[in-house]
Amino acid sequence: MLCIKCGKEIADSSAYCNYCGQKQSSKSTKTKYHKRERGSGTIYQDKRYKKPWLAFAPSSKYGQGRQYIGCYATRNDARAALEDFIKNGRPELYNATLADIYEMWSKIHYNSVSYSAVKLYSSMWKRFKDVQEMPVRDIRTAHIQEIVNAATSKSSAEIIKAMATMLCKYAMENDIVIKNYAEFVKVPKFENKEKRIFTAEEIKALWKQSKRKSAQVVLFMIYTGFRIGEMIALRVEDVNLDVGYIIGGEKTEAGKNRIVPIPPSIPELKGFIQQWCTDTGSGRLFPMRHQRFREDIFDDALEAAHIEPTGLTPHCTRHTFASLSSASGIKPESLQKIIGHANYATTAEVYIHQDITKLIDEMRKIKR
Template identity: 35%
Template sequence: MKNPNGYGTVFKLSGTRRKPYAVQVTIGYDDQGKQLRKFVSYHTSKKEALEALADYNKNNIKYTNKVTFKQIYNIWSVKKFDEVGESAIKLYELAYKHCTELHNLAMSDIRTKDLQQVIDKLEDKYDMKKKLKYLISQMFDYSMKNDLIVRDYSKYIELGKKTKKIERTVFTELEIKKLWDNLDMEFVDTVLILIYTGFRIGELLNVKIKDINLKDNYIIGGSKTEAGKDRLVPLHNKIIPLIINRIKNNNSDYLIPNFKNNKMSYSNYYREKFEPLMKALNMEHRIHDTRHTFASRLNTAGANPTAIKNIIGHAKYETTEKVYTHKDIEELKKEINIVD
């Protein structure tokens, strides 16, 4: 029967000896994780040596594995860092720095509470929590495979829920003026249409010519929620010429088509139109800032909060079917033109 890990071993030495059977136990590990062993005693027979080893363990003087987290990391990283790129190495090293409390603890002594404390210390840094949990799990996995521990406590780590913080920056009045001053730049008009309608970019790219009513100056469009779907979005007086110009120079069913006159994708618009445009104009904005700007400007100007919600699609309608009267349309147009 195989002895348990850390129990020790008995083996016969070479040559002619009076006591050829040796008892050997592990007393620790060096900085590279290699076992440090010592001979306890020598015996004339294997049976005698096994009894001596049993007595050694019975008297509770056997070696208790005390290889540390740091030692395992040093061993593991040598091979791992050879398999991954420089950016991955930097992430592992950064994660390692976030768990200094574990470095000098023996792997066999680390428990769930120790691991959870280093994770909780990171608070809302969810991505770093994930990387640290992965690193810790690798240390435990290595230790399990090499019989250094008997239980993997890393599996009990809880990361908590990811809280997404998105910073919204409104377009300033000077930036909006700059957009108007640069209408000759391709797709500047689309940014202004977004700012003056409150459409999400996906919603605007879905707009077809047939959805536009230039007689009463509004667009029926929208998506994502019941409140946002097929809503009436009035056209601000300033962007009506932009809409008309796009329709006149259009051979597509869509208001803003791609170069093949088909529906333009979000990624195509964002990467190839919006981002280069912001860079050229020396502006730092995300695409959703246009929608935030729309709501913020109307709110600052004192527009009716309910009207704002109706236009951007945040209202909670009691029915999914919306019936707009002439009065509704005029009221929304009045509210949207409060801003310049």
């Protein structure tokens, strides 16, 4: 061919002229691929994906509309997958249900999270009952949105969406779906309902039943603010009765291994704890199953004290503790440290290294 600038003869494959150095074409030198024959499937590149080469089965042979096979790092990989699909049929996980994905995902994910997180996800998985047996490739945003809309609180709705997002992501990683439809789900607005707390009369009724182990445990939660999981995880070595505090907590970084003083003005609590330490043979302060706590402990205590259970849950003891602490005049920064919340006010950051004696003095303000 002739150089486009000097007109001298150069090799047909030359990108530049050997004589004047002129580039011979401004056109793209991208590799051109032959168009696949009709009915043989589709392969195309979409650079939005980490593996940009997408393969689809031929629609004429496998029902209405083309069927997604997977995404691949190279075009050759995509072509090989498509040819294997046409020759051998759909891949093993093509018809995987959401339950199949959950089983595979949970075996991996549950090894990297806390026991309380596993219990939470296991509980939330029940909310997916209407779609558990559906093929993942058939699940769309509307299916997940319906589950989220049925949640009774914002936190539950957010957890359901997060869990659905992780399941769909796992399906994407295994080339079962091409899009994470859970990401498009909207968490609805929820009204902030006033949390039910134990009244002064109800607490007094519990004290009248304080010879019962169940009532003692509920009172312990009311005056320490421990969550159920945190309380059940406590061990004898976590208790320091000489100084008057317990080390425990989980769920958040702010809540882990925090110091919770035993209110000095309520010596009966120290007596309960001392007896529990003596009675246990397992090293655990409360050798009980999380699943049985509501019936064996909480409901039993309320029934013995003739307390109407409507609106009361074990977590209400924690809200009661916060309300009692605030009403008693405990400083907000001290309460946040005792209860294990991470949302410290900016001016409260100086209290991070607060001495245990100061916290005990604060708890002294709580009376029976």
